[in-house]
Amino acid sequence: ERTVITFGTFDVFHVGHVRILERAASLGDRLVVGVSADALNVRKKGRAPVFSQEERIEIVSALRCVDEVFVEESLELKGDYIRKFEADVLTMGDDWKGRFDEFSSLCEVVYFPRTPSVSTTALIEHIASI
Ligand code: C2G
Numbered sequence: 001e002r003t004v005i006t007f008g009t010f011d012v013f014h015v016g017h018v019r020i021l022e023r024a025a026s027l028g029d030r031l032v033v034g035v036s037a038d039a040l041n042v043r044k045k046g047r048a049p050v051f052s053q054e055e056r057i058e059i060v061s062a063l064r065c066v067d068e069v070f071v072e073e074s075l076e077l078k079g080d081y082i083r084k085f086e087a088d089v090l091t092m093g094d095d096w097k098g099r100f101d102e103f104s105s106l107c108e109v110v111y112f113p114r115t116p117s118v119s120t121t122a123l124i125e126h127i128a129s130i
Helices: 015-025 038-045 053-061 075-084 101-105 120-129
Strands: 003-008 030-036 068-072 089-093 108-112
Touching (some): 003 015, 003 075, 015 108, 030 053, 053 068, 068 075
Parallel strands (some): 089 108
16 A cells, blocks of 8 residues: 655645645555644744634545545654655645655655645635725
């Protein structure tokens, strides 16, 4: 069995999120997703996500292509999570290209192209302007 792991905030869930998760799932037999903790977002981005980690986890868990979901407590724990879930592949969108190459000693590292012109930030701005 080939296990794939990916990480993200998945806030204000949109089609770019679905596509990266479906592509991730296509790389193996089991897809494990680390959903970033609210506290991690406050630390790194200075604000809490629109949807709480419980809500974001509920949404991601409901997807057909996702097998297991956990809370990503810190960006620095990727190696530990790869080992814990025995991941064979780590995949992320190419906004992270090169940033996870250090894990190629633990597993395969694959970057997928981001879906153009959709983002949580743009959606928040769009909705705020209505
Ligand atoms: N994504 C995408 N296309 C978009 C928007 C996002 O392919 N238009 C991908 C990103 O490249 C990422 C995933 O969707 O692989 C989740 O994106 P975010 O929710 O923005 O997560 P991020 O804040 O990048 O992850 O360890 C990583 C952290 O958890 C943060």
